[in-house]
Amino acid sequence: MPEDLPIYSETPLRTGLQFAELEKLKSAHTFAPLPKADAWTSALEGAAGVEAARESLTALTKHGLLHAHAVLFPNRPGAGHWRQTPLKPLYRGQDCAPPEFIER
Numbered sequence: 399m400p401e402d403l404p405i406y407s408e409t410p411l412r413t414g415l416q417f418a419e420l421e422k423l424k425s426a427h428t429f430a431p432l433p434k435a436d437a438w439t440s441a442l443e444g445a446a447g448v449e450a451a452r453e454s455l456t457a458l459t460k461h462g463l464l465h466a467h468a469v470l471f472p473n474r475p476g477a478g479h480w481r482q483t484p485l486k487p488l489y490r491g492q493d494c495a496p497p498e499f500i501e502r
Contacts, residue, residue: 432449436448447469451466454466
């Protein structure tokens with residue numbers, strides 16, 4: 399049975415050489431693209447206060463994400479709260495969780 403499974407060779411898929419180029423990014427200043435990303439988020443999503451929301455999000459917690467959402471979309475009803483109504487999928491294969499599972 400195991401012989402029938404499509405497996406890769408015995409060599410590790412990830413080696414130190416594959417990640418060597420990433421080491422130089424550990425100390426790099428990666429905040430340069432943020433203003434441009436903030437502008438795109440504002441333009442595409444209709445968000446306001448993108449920079450303030452990003453700066454207020456110090457830890458990825460449920461409360462922090464809800465607060466950031468409320469700051470980003472102050473004019474949207476329900477911003478900063480868990481969704482209470484079901485959503486219809488926008489495209490085939492999209493999985494829209496029922497409202498009772500959102501907080502989990």
